[in-house]
Amino acid sequence: MTVDTKKETYLNFVNGSWTASTSGEVMPSLNPANNDDIVGYVQMSTKEEIDDAATAAKEAQKSWKKLSGNDRGGFLYKAADILESRLEEIAECMTREMGKTFPEAKGETARGVAILRYYAGEGLRKEGDVIPSTDSSALMFTSRVPLGVVGVITPWNFPVAIPIWKMAPALIYGNSVVIKPAQETAVTCAKVIECFEEAGFPAGVVNMVTGSGSVIGPALTENPNVNAITFTGSNGVGKVIGQGCLARGAKYQLEMGGKNPVIVAADCDIDLAVDATISGAFRSTGQKCTATSRVIIEEAVYETFKEKLLKKTAEITVGDGLKEGIWMGPSASENQLNTVLHYIEKGKEEGATLLAGGNRLKGEGFDSGYFVEPTIFENVTSEMTIAQEEIFGPVIALIQVNNLKDALHIANDVDFGLCASIFTSNIQNMLSFIEDMEAGLIRVNSESAGVELQAPFGGMKQSSSHSREQGEAAKEFFTSIKTIFVK
Ligand SMILES: NC(=O)C1=CN([C@@H]2O[C@H](COP(=O)(O)OP(=O)(O)OC[C@H]3O[C@@H](n4cnc5c(N)ncnc54)[C@H](OP(=O)(O)O)[C@@H]3O)[C@@H](O)[C@H]2O)C=CC1
């Protein structure tokens, strides 16, 4: 491909240096709000470059793990300060690369800073327990040791937060990392890696290789020097990665899709439920694994809820996320837009009623981007495709029920179990929901999306490989326990 020489080509970061791929191939990273805008070029790297990064990471980890947690934390604090000083620039790059609005991108970058500081502090927290032995003259205790080299495979929907919430705990517990970011947002990731470089991490501790997931993804998963893989993305790819790791005995962690319900009980604050549904479903153009995609409403308040929801949805401003006053940006890519339009057609074909939206936006300001209207279906039944499969776009299905028992049954009637929310003022309704809802994140009177960095994050059923990320829970994945007996 011909390279526009005015745009930067972002290289791989291997063993402390920015290196060119031997493939010589690059691909443009395009702005989904205006695909005439090339954000930069990223390399289509080869298996050999993954192998080089893994070898460097293996060597570097030997001395990295010997540092005290306090010293490792110092590097993370520095990276946090540098990221904070570049917050606006990196957030702007994120908006240009994947479309989320600038305020959302700034919020996410600030979250990256906070995650780095949280894990920097982990370097001074306890890493084991003393356990009484049956032998009164012995000392028995546990200690945590790093896994070695961690391969990090990330999606495009949180281009700063997800790489950081995987890399920061990996690093603080003494692992080195090789990250393969989503191609769509590899420029934003390269800028995050620049922050790590400037923070002075020893060469080889942090490495980044860009390229096609189907080529360098398996190279990373199958590399014998890589001891573990942490992945966020689609279920299809996650399962392939899990099988690859299992086959060679590597540790793996998969965070995948969701089909998250919101239950609207007759006794709830309807305005609160409407605002939370809109925010949960349409922020980031619905491109969150925690996004609301099914709204299950008791019949007594169905019409009132629907009317208010439609009124507020009509007020949403769609456009280029860098412009003032825009609330919802484009889908992140043409592929993603086509997936969303495909599901909208499927909804119509299967007999759901389109209440709002449903179209690609056309005309001035829209023609060079991948904009779709916020879309609402009603008369949706639980077996319809749009009630079962993850859409990853601004599309919601309204499902009317007679009572909360039916609501809970429908809420659980999917393969996923990431997050779920209920709006109610009745304590018994809340308690039943907390007890019987099959989801890793339970939210009451709050939108389905909303992850706090200090709390465990992950799903049940097909949403994850049953481990948890973030908060203290990250320690379970990124370390191995040694039980020590001394006599
Ligand atoms: N849970 C979540 O947060 C996310 C869910 N999704 C879901 O996935 C759908 C598709 O999105 P998509 O971006 O294609 O997600 P993918 O699962 O394909 O991509 C996620 C990451 O995995 C990489 N990858 C792709 N194939 C392999 C492989 N064989 N081995 C190792 N790594 C691989 C990708 O690389 P590359 O960039 O080159 O494709 C990317 O870095 C969305 O519509 C949505 O439903 C997507 C993103 C996030």
Ligand SMILES: O=C(O)CCC(=O)C(=O)O
């Ligand atoms: O909702 C969030 O903040 C995180 C969601 C997430 O992890 C994802 O969409 O991949």
